[in-house]
Amino acid sequence: MSRRIRFERDRSVWIASGKVELGQGINTALAQIAAEELDVALERIRIVAPSTAYSPDEGYTSGSMSIQEGGKGMRAACVEARGRLLAHAAQLLGAPIAELTVEDGTIRAKNGSSVTYWECAAEATEAPPAGAGVKPSGPARVLGKSAPRIDLPAKIIGQPAYVHDMKLPGMLHARIVRPSRPFKRIVSLERIKIPGVSVVQDGSFVGVLAEREEAAIAAAKKLREKSVWEESRVPEDFHAWLRKNVTERVITKEARSEVRGEKTLKASYTKPFIAHASIGPSCAIARMKDGKLEVWTHSQGIFGLRHELSIVLNLPVESIVVTHAEGAGCYGHNGADDVALDAALLARAASGRPVRLQWTREDEFAWEPYGPAMSFDLEAKLDASGGIVSWKHEFWSNGHTNRPGRSPKPALFAAGQLAKPFERTPAIDPALPAGGSERNAIPLYDFPDLLVVKNYVRETPRRVSSLRALGAYGNVFAIESFMDELAAAAGADPIEFRLKHLKDPRARAVLERLIPEFRNRKKAEAWGHGIAFAKYKNIGAYCAVLAEVEAGEVLRVRRLVLAADVGLQINPDGVANQLEGGAIQATSWTLKEDGKIGAVSWEDYPILKFTEVPKVEVLLLNNDFPSLGAGEAAQGPTAAAIANALYDALGVRVRDLPLTPERIVKAMG
Amino acid sequence: MTEFEVNGERRSVAADPDTPLLYVLRNDLGLVGSRYGCGTGQCGACFVMVDGKALPSCDTPLWSVANKSVITVEGLSKGGALHPVQKALLAEQAAQCGYCISGIAVTAAAFLQQNKNPSESEVRAALDRNLCRCGAHNRVVRAVLRAAKEMP
Ligand code: FES
Ligand code: FES
Numbered sequence: 001m002s003r004r005i006r007f008e009r010d011r012s013v014w015i016a017s018g019k020v021e022l023g024q025g026i027n028t029a030l031a032q033i034a035a036e037e038l039d040v041a042l043e044r045i046r047i048v049a050p051s052t053a054y055s056p057d058e059g060y061t062s063g064s065m066s067i068q069e070g071g072k073g074m075r076a077a078c079v080e081a082r083g084r085l086l087a088h089a090a091q092l093l094g095a096p097i098a099e100l101t102v103e104d105g106t107i108r109a110k111n112g113s114s115v116t117y118w119e120c121a122a123e124a125t126e127a128p129p130a131g132a133g134v135k136p137s138g139p140a141r142v143l144g145k146s147a148p149r150i151d152l153p154a155k156i157i158g159q160p161a162y163v164h165d166m167k168l169p170g171m172l173h174a175r176i177v178r179p180s181r182p183f184k185r186i187v188s189l190e191r192i193k194i195p196g197v198s199v200v201q202d203g204s205f206v207g208v209l210a211e212r213e214e215a216a217i218a219a220a221k222k223l224r225e226k227s228v229w230e231e232s233r234v235p236e237d238f239h240a241w242l243r244k245n246v247t248e249r250v251i252t253k254e255a256r257s258e259v260r261g262e263k264t265l266k267a268s269y270t271k272p273f274i275a276h277a278s279i280g281p282s283c284a285i286a287r288m289k290d291g292k293l294e295v296w297t298h299s300q301g302i303f304g305l306r307h308e309l310s311i312v313l314n315l316p317v318e319s320i321v322v323t324h325a326e327g328a329g330c331y332g333h334n335g336a337d338d339v340a341l342d343a344a345l346l347a348r349a350a351s352g353r354p355v356r357l358q359w360t361r362e363d364e365f366a367w368e369p370y371g372p373a374m375s376f377d378l379e380a381k382l383d384a385s386g387g388i389v390s391w392k393h394e395f396w397s398n399g400h401t402n403r404p405g406r407s408p409k410p411a412l413f414a415a416g417q418l419a420k421p422f423e424r425t426p427a428i429d430p431a432l433p434a435g436g437s438e439r440n441a442i443p444l445y446d447f448p449d450l451l452v453v454k455n456y457v458r459e460t461p462r463r464v465s466s467l468r469a470l471g472a473y474g475n476v477f478a479i480e481s482f483m484d485e486l487a488a489a490a491g492a493d494p495i496e497f498r499l500k501h502l503k504d505p506r507a508r509a510v511l512e513r514l515i516p517e518f519r520n521r522k523k524a525e526a527w528g529h530g531i532a533f534a535k536y537k538n539i540g541a542y543c544a545v546l547a548e549v550e551a552g553e554v555l556r557v558r559r560l561v562l563a564a565d566v567g568l569q570i571n572p573d574g575v576a577n578q579l580e581g582g583a584i585q586a587t588s589w590t591l592k593e594d595g596k597i598g599a600v601s602w603e604d605y606p607i608l609k610f611t612e613v614p615k616v617e618v619l620l621l622n623n624d625f626p627s628l629g630a631g632e633a634a635q636g637p638t639a640a641a642i643a644n645a646l647y648d649a650l651g652v653r654v655r656d657l658p659l660t661p662e663r664i665v666k667a668m669g
Numbered sequence: 670m671t672e673f674e675v676n677g678e679r680r681s682v683a684a685d686p687d688t689p690l691l692y693v694l695r696n697d698l699g700l701v702g703s704r705y706g707c708g709t710g711q712c713g714a715c716f717v718m719v720d721g722k723a724l725p726s727c728d729t730p731l732w733s734v735a736n737k738s739v740i741t742v743e744g745l746s747k748g749g750a751l752h753p754v755q756k757a758l759l760a761e762q763a764a765q766c767g768y769c770i771s772g773i774a775v776t777a778a779a780f781l782q783q784n785k786n787p788s789e790s791e792v793r794a795a796l797d798r799n800l801c802r803c804g805a806h807n808r809v810v811r812a813v814l815r816a817a818k819e820m821p
Contacts (some may be wrong), residue, residue, distance in 0.1 A: 022766070155767030156755050156774060158702020158742035165701040173696075213696055214688045217708075243754060279706050279714055279802045280768040329766030329803045361707040489713060577808070581765050584804030602711040602800065610796040613806040 002097060002541035004055055004079045007121035011105070012044045018073055020050055020059025020300060020324045026572045032570055034146060036142045037078035038045050039102040039116070041258070045149070051323035052306050055520025060301040060403065062159065070637045071570070071627065083133025089115050098163050102244070120126075121668040129603040132561050146573030149327075157251060163325035164266030164283045168354040171211040175220035176204040176339075178360065182462060185417075190226035192563050194219055200349040203419035207346045209355060217360075221560060228537045231494065234461045234597055239270050241373045242396040247458040252432070255444045255450045261381025267482055268377050269655045271474035273370040273595030274467055274606060282335035282362035284666050286343035287354040293347070294433045297340040305337050311346055311408075312415045331585070333465040335359055335368040337404050338413040345414060362600040367409055370595045371467025372398040372460075373426070373600065376478040381449075386490030388501060393441060393479065395471075398457050399427030400436030401627035402465040412461070426467060433539050440472035443479050444535050445501035462597060468582070469635035473589070476636025477643065477657065480532035484644040485653065494531045494644065506565050506625075507535055510544040513563035513619055514566065517546055526551045527558075528649025532640035541566040541633035544622075547615075547641035551649040555616040557587050557642055562634055564618065567625035573586020576618040577616040578630045583616055584608065586638035592658055613634050673698070673734045676744025678682045679719035691715045692742060693731050702742035702771045702781045713799030716772040717811070720786035723779035745778055751817035754778045757812035765803035777813045781820050789814060 006014040015034055021027045031045040044085055086107065092099045095109035099507035102108075106118040155161045162244040186204040197210045197219045206223065210216035238354045251536045259611050285296040293315060300304045300321040327336060343357035359367075374397040402411045402425070409425040429436035441452050467473075487497035495511055495518055502508055511533050523530045528551060533544040541564060548559040560583050569575050588608035599605040639657065652667040672681040675698060684693050689708070694700040694717070703726050706714030709730035717726045718740040726741075745752035751759070755778045764770045773796060780787070780795040787795070792813045803808070 106788070148759070149764075152759060152762065152764055155764060155770055156758050157746055157751065158700070158774075160701050162704070163703065163766065165695075167699075167701075212688075213692045213771045277802055278768070279712060279800060280704060281706070285692060326766075328768035331802070358705065361709070361712075368776070404751075467707075497719060534772060577765065577805075580807065581804030584806060585802065592724075601709060607800060607802065608802070610793040610806050610810070611790070613793075613804075616807055 004077055009117050012046050013038065013040055014048055015074070016048050016055045017050055018056040018543050020302070021326055022300065022330055025149050025571065025577065027151060028147055029574060030071065031150055032142045032147055033071055033074050034078050036140060037106070038082055039135070040105040042142055042147060044105065048078050049324045050302055051321060052302050052616070053321045053323065054322055057303045060304065062171060064540070065200065067194070070469050070514045072645060080134065080393055081131040083128030084116055084124040084126065085120060087128040087132050088125060092120060095635070097129070105165045118520055127370045128297055130628045132368065138510060143570055144568065144572070147571050149574070152219045158487060160584060162280065163285060163298050163327055164280060166285055166296060166325060166356070166631045168285065168287070171354045171356050172211065172350055173216045174207055174209050174343065174357040176342050176357065176363060177208065177220050177227065178363065178367065179221045179224065180362055181598055182232045182234055184228050184232045186227040187230050189225050190592045192219060195307060198349070199223070200346050202345060203418040204430060205420060207342065207357070209346060209350060219444055230462070238273070238373045242373065242375055245459055246396065246455040247459050248578050249463055250454045250456060252438050252452040252454050257449050259381065259449045260383065262384050263382045263489060264379065265382070265486060266377070266379045267655060268375070269478040271374045271477060271657045272593070273372055273462065273464070274589050274593050275365060275595050275606060276331045276334040276368055276467060276536040276601070277607060278328040278330050278334055281337035281359045281361050282368070283327065283356070284340040284343040284345035284450060285354055285356045286342065287352070288341070288347040288350070290353040291319055293344055293547070295320070295340050295344060296323045297322060297327045298325060298330065299336045299368060300330065300333065301403060304318050304403060305340055308404040308412050309488065311340060312341060312410050312412060313344060314346070321344040328412065332371065332467040333401065335364050335371055335565060341412040341414050344566045356485050361602070365600045365605060367463065368669045369402055369463040369465035371462040372400060372437070374474040375470065376474065378478055378482045380482065380486055382486060386492055388447050388486060391443060391447040392451045393443070394453040394455065395437065395441065395475070396455040396457060397429070397437035398460050398464045398465055399429035400464070400470040401430055402427040402463070404502070429456055431500055434537055436469060437471040439470045439537055440475040442473045443539060444504060444507055444538060444630065445498070446503055447501065468585070469536070469632040472534065472632065473586070473635045473639060476532070476534040478637040480534065480637065480640030481643050481653070482657065484530065484640070484647065486650050498531070504535070506542050507533065509564055509621060510542045512563060514544050514546045517561050521548070526649055528645040528647065530641040530644025530646070530648055532644060534636045536633040541628040541630055543579070543633040543637050545637040545641040547638065547645040549642060549645040549649055551646060555591060555659055555664060556612065557591065559615045559617070560587070560638060560641070561617045562619065564630065564633060565621040565623065566628045566630045567623065567631070570619065572620060575620060575630045579618050579634050580616045582631055582634040583638045584613055584637045587614060587642065590639040590642050590658055594658055619668060671731050671735050673737040676740055682731065684731055686730065688731045690717070690729040690731055690734055690739070691724040696728060696743060698783060700741050700743050704768055704771060706768070713772040713776060714769055716775045716799070718779050719773055721782065727732045740775070742774050745774060746804055752778055752782065752814040754813065757816035757819065758809065759814065761808045761812040763808035764805050764810040768799040773801070773809055777816065779814060781813070785817065785820060787817055789813070
């Protein structure tokens, strides 16, 4: 019937999605849309992992766009299919389309005669009359109701669920051999002889293949310890380095006017490199046989990956099939694509046998692209009434995306290490409205005099790419911290102060939702409360956060209250789950995470633990505006709300992330 | 040959006795529910019960479990009936990517055997060796408290 929808014999519906499951529950939301539009029970829908062999190219699954983009594609495909089925059933049943009804895939005419989707799908090949598949309006059956995730049972009982768990006949195990710091090239490779283990080398790219996984691990470890690489130099102080190495100064937004200010405030903020740090390090399986390459990967963009594999391996795209298989949650562009090229390079030396390459925890920390470090200068003028009349925001950053398939030169890591190396493509910075480093740099507030400037730094001494929320995390941290400093300078209540500069009614509504909580806050020694707000990307979901902290020896976030407006909620529990997850992760970034070069373990890069996780309450505002992604909306506001709460608790302002005990002590003087 | 019991069945494995139990489970016995996360005992993704105690299978050599009883996440459910912890995790939808969740289920099951009536902070402390990057913590804690009431 269509390449992406099939009606199977067991009365299920097979649907190929163009978006990939990243642990965000997208498959459940897409299944809900399909069940609604096709009028079949949710249990019948089987969402199949995307593959370049049969899926539509819907680009990347990123930037909270899956529901906006994937949902639209899914809806259109279902309306089309339903139209065909109804048109065909109308002929079979001898009744006009308008008089047919559908219930769980059974089409009924007024006289009671009926036929099911599964009975007539094979013949329903004719294009339907326009509008035939559009459902008559009525209350939604499946959409807008919380549905349990369709993928969770397998994961909770421990069935194979990830690419890591695939086992193909004759599969070899592989590990990669790289140092844990940036390097230029390999100087000498240790020679080893271990039965059942072979070493693969192409320039500075080195890996091992073995029959048994533990043998591959041991061999790679030995090679890493005994081989020598030439290191490359990396700056000590990245924030200072960024300011000295600007490639291009760009005016992001300029709306100047003559204003009279009474008081001027200035402040500088920084955010460090942050790791995606998936719990499962990247993994891929590749098989090269008879000139054809098959790859199983948890990449967020299977078509982009195929494109780059074709360049690096010098194969036509038609000879490559890339199929998605789930990985651990990734939160942006981690090692998923790089490990796929590594696996393919090793598969070339495996005589047609499939190769499973598991990056180690060390590989992932050392070589996944990090979310870039950023530096911010803010300046504002208050007038006599305590209102902001002028606002300047200038920042420094590398590009925020280095995903494969976006440039003619490959971005995949190993491409630069081969005997005939490819020149690496630098991280680029996507343009607004979505934006990279500029994401959320333009405040949503109304200021008479406004200037926003970006300083793009092309050179990347350390690998960087997209991390959940991109520039929004740092920009919102800086803007919303500064708003708090200004509110304090104006002697104003932080919520009132924000509302005073905010016209957008939906923005006002999420902030106003927090007023009762904020008014009733508990006051105690060393406890503090902070507020922050953002409209993600300035075009996405609205989220305001109230943070409650206890500033003892270490800063503890005790509670977060999120008020959010994501438009129509396809799966309300799924939305709450994503917002809560985002807020907890942002708490971890904000309190603990500093991606220094050389980190290779959870000891070097600690994240928030069960005993440290705050309570999170999610208040969703109900409306039927178009659905907006929820996965990234809480990141920036959470960071600023915590910093503002710290100020409320101790009267000190920490402007550099993360808010570590050392920094807090230093700020206290 | 190393002999031990896995999920109630006697098994013998020819792998090198120094092989970490995790790879024996995943590659020799086809039990892939124990996931690899760090290989050094720092994340909890690979936790199994050995004689009732939750520990990292990535950091447990095969020889050390000889003649002992190992229970993996696959062994928590019996004859199609889910373990109370698994039921509660599902009821609370306590996962996002789920990569951490089988290790968490094992840790929680072992913990609830010792502590039938835990407080919230005891649950959190018991799970502190299990990392979750997706932020599913609070749902997990709710699930474990719920499961405590259902434990036989
Ligand atoms: S993989 Fe065993 S504790 Fe991390
Ligand atoms: S649910 Fe993804 S790591 Fe816990």
